Amino acid sequence: MNETQDDNEVLNLLRELYETTIPFNRFVGMRFEELTTERCVMGVDMRTELVGNPMKGILHGGVIATVLDAVGGAVASVGLLKQLPPMSMSDLSQRFARMGTIDLRVDFLRPGKGAHFIASGDVLRLGKSIAVTKMELHNEQGTLIAHATAAYMLG
Amino acid sequence: MNETQDDNEVLNLLRELYETTIPFNRFVGMRFEELTTERCVMGVDMRTELVGNPMKGILHGGVIATVLDAVGGAVASVGLLKQLPPMSMSDLSQRFARMGTIDLRVDFLRPGKGAHFIASGDVLRLGKSIAVTKMELHNEQGTLIAHATAAYMLG
Amino acid sequence: MNETQDDNEVLNLLRELYETTIPFNRFVGMRFEELTTERCVMGVDMRTELVGNPMKGILHGGVIATVLDAVGGAVASVGLLKQLPPMSMSDLSQRFARMGTIDLRVDFLRPGKGAHFIASGDVLRLGKSIAVTKMELHNEQGTLIAHATAAYMLG
Amino acid sequence: MNETQDDNEVLNLLRELYETTIPFNRFVGMRFEELTTERCVMGVDMRTELVGNPMKGILHGGVIATVLDAVGGAVASVGLLKQLPPMSMSDLSQRFARMGTIDLRVDFLRPGKGAHFIASGDVLRLGKSIAVTKMELHNEQGTLIAHATAAYMLG
Numbered sequence: 001m002n003e004t005q006d007d008n009e010v011l012n013l014l015r016e017l018y019e020t021t022i023p024f025n026r027f028v029g030m031r032f033e034e035l036t037t038e039r040c041v042m043g044v045d046m047r048t049e050l051v052g053n054p055m056k057g058i059l060h061g062g063v064i065a066t067v068l069d070a071v072g073g074a075v076a077s078v079g080l081l082k083q084l085p086p087m088s089m090s091d092l093s094q095r096f097a098r099m100g101t102i103d104l105r106v107d108f109l110r111p112g113k114g115a116h117f118i119a120s121g122d123v124l125r126l127g128k129s130i131a132v133t134k135m136e137l138h139n140e141q142g143t144l145i146a147h148a149t150a151a152y153m154l155g
Numbered sequence: 156m157n158e159t160q161d162d163n164e165v166l167n168l169l170r171e172l173y174e175t176t177i178p179f180n181r182f183v184g185m186r187f188e189e190l191t192t193e194r195c196v197m198g199v200d201m202r203t204e205l206v207g208n209p210m211k212g213i214l215h216g217g218v219i220a221t222v223l224d225a226v227g228g229a230v231a232s233v234g235l236l237k238q239l240p241p242m243s244m245s246d247l248s249q250r251f252a253r254m255g256t257i258d259l260r261v262d263f264l265r266p267g268k269g270a271h272f273i274a275s276g277d278v279l280r281l282g283k284s285i286a287v288t289k290m291e292l293h294n295e296q297g298t299l300i301a302h303a304t305a306a307y308m309l310g
Numbered sequence: 311m312n313e314t315q316d317d318n319e320v321l322n323l324l325r326e327l328y329e330t331t332i333p334f335n336r337f338v339g340m341r342f343e344e345l346t347t348e349r350c351v352m353g354v355d356m357r358t359e360l361v362g363n364p365m366k367g368i369l370h371g372g373v374i375a376t377v378l379d380a381v382g383g384a385v386a387s388v389g390l391l392k393q394l395p396p397m398s399m400s401d402l403s404q405r406f407a408r409m410g411t412i413d414l415r416v417d418f419l420r421p422g423k424g425a426h427f428i429a430s431g432d433v434l435r436l437g438k439s440i441a442v443t444k445m446e447l448h449n450e451q452g453t454l455i456a457h458a459t460a461a462y463m464l465g
Numbered sequence: 466m467n468e469t470q471d472d473n474e475v476l477n478l479l480r481e482l483y484e485t486t487i488p489f490n491r492f493v494g495m496r497f498e499e500l501t502t503e504r505c506v507m508g509v510d511m512r513t514e515l516v517g518n519p520m521k522g523i524l525h526g527g528v529i530a531t532v533l534d535a536v537g538g539a540v541a542s543v544g545l546l547k548q549l550p551p552m553s554m555s556d557l558s559q560r561f562a563r564m565g566t567i568d569l570r571v572d573f574l575r576p577g578k579g580a581h582f583i584a585s586g587d588v589l590r591l592g593k594s595i596a597v598t599k600m601e602l603h604n605e606q607g608t609l610i611a612h613a614t615a616a617y618m619l620g
Contacts, residue, residue: 134599
């Protein structure tokens with residue numbers, strides 16, 4: 001599906017927000033591998049600083065929670081975007097900054113073994129003030145590592 | 156309450172595991188402020204890399220989840236320790252390494268404003284194979300920032 | 311603490327709503343044992359229809375979830391009440407009817423053995439549009455059976 | 466896929482357990498609409514006793530939690546069944562009775578309007594001692610009413 005010029009501008013704003021503007025995200029090193037009005041996918045490469053269990057060399061649960069919350073927030077942001085009337089980029093930016101996670105549940109299903117991890121999310125419900133999303137983390141071999149659901153305040 | 160020599164040795168093992176051995180914990184910079192067989196408290200100092208919303212200068216939700224999961228795991232470890240028969244430090248170390256978070260729910264209650272954050276945890280249930288804990292994060296002024304519950308596999 | 315006449319009128323409205331107006335609550339048989347602007351406690355008597363495991367004769371997990379959600383909703387309602395400007399009982403009644411549970415997590419800690427169960431709740435956060443609460447269920451001997459947290463839309 | 470005679474015998478045991486033996490389930494009136502080694506679906510008809518909000522005539526959240534927990538437990542039981550060595554029906558029955566829900570999160574997405582509700586579940590992870598499942602509740606028009614995840618002790 002084609003994105004309009006405007007959509008692309010906003011999606012780039014979201015990309016910058018999640019990848020660069022948020023310091024902790026930059027440390028974790030997450031990047032959008034897909035970011036359209038239809039689908040959000042984030043990837044993160046394994047590296048020593050992200051290890052949770054040095055004996056097993058697996059991804060830290062805190063990193064898993066961080067990435068799943070980020071992709072859920074991105075999915076909720078894109079959903080919000082579709083509901084909003086046209087507004088300036090500066091207003092949009094402030095609107096996104098007012099969003100927040102209400103609560104997050106992560107089910108850690110399998111050890112985070114792998115060299116590259118992919119997080120994707122889906123909207124379960126998009127209301128006027130709240131969005132609920134579900135998210136999944138897979139490794140590069142397609143193994144499901146973690147599942148999550150979260151509720152977001154839309155600001 | 157006095158800890159026996161043996162307890163202290165094991166608590167030091169736990170301290171090293173959580174503060175130093177786990178690379179991602181070291182990056183986050185969490186430290187035990189209290190670690191006895193009766194109580195676990197971890198602290199983390201705010202710094203630029205841990206920010207989640209640069210406009211507001213607040214602690215990242217992923218850091219909050221990471222610290223709450225860590226203190227919950229520590230509380231569960233100490234509980235497990237009380238149930239275990241005496242064993243060598245190397246066996247204990249392997250036993251702790253087999254523990255894992257089954258699932259974690261974090262309620263983000265208030266923006267993570269502050270210079271220093273304190274996470275504490277309590278055991279809700281300690282079974283043979285599973286522990287359930289609740290955790291809280293406060294800032295240095297005593298504001299409750301987040302609440303969490305988690306289930307841990309005892310290995 | 312003394313309740314004003316007005317508070318009492320509203321608390322009676324809440325009592326009727328939770329105990330009588332909601333058909334499924336009436337079947338479960340929950341009753342407020344304490345209902346003030348400071349504290350909500352609900353009780354439920356064990357009986358055959360509420361059993362979840364006939365071999366063990368324990369309370370059904372669905373009943374536990376139902377009672378914990380109810381007491382959390384009551385606690386959130388009382389919190390909302392304190393924030394609202396004075397309004398007619400009919401407006402208040404409609405306001406309460408617009409409230410809803412966003413999500414609920416129940417930790418089932420111990421088998422629901424007992425003859426009488428007591429559910430209590432506390433507000434973790436009360437915002438303009440959302441309340442977050444934690445709840446506990448004990449049996450008549452003071453054993454902690456279940457713990458829960460929930461987010462409520464304030465309508 | 467064809468079920469062997471033995472599988473059918475066990476599935477009938479499960480059906481009887483969930484539909485008839487558990488008193489609270491019988492009150493709620495849930496019935497398996499599909500129960501094979503591949504898929505579990507439960508249905509429940511709306512009736513006055515199950516209403517949560519008489520103004521709106523919607524299904525009570527406690528009923529939603531009850532049905533989702535039941536279908537998650539059934540899915541976990543069927544998964545467990547595939548792992549178990551052959552055993553007598555009486556041993557199996559005791560094994561199922563030892564299972565229990567560790568924790569349950571329900572996301573209430575839309576008002577429970579409808580005349581008939583359908584709950585289905587999927588295994589996210591099946592371990593030796595724990596299963597994690599996700600569940601969904603739809604009404605007869607296919608509207609997604611609620612989503613849940615749960616962890617079960619396999620006994």
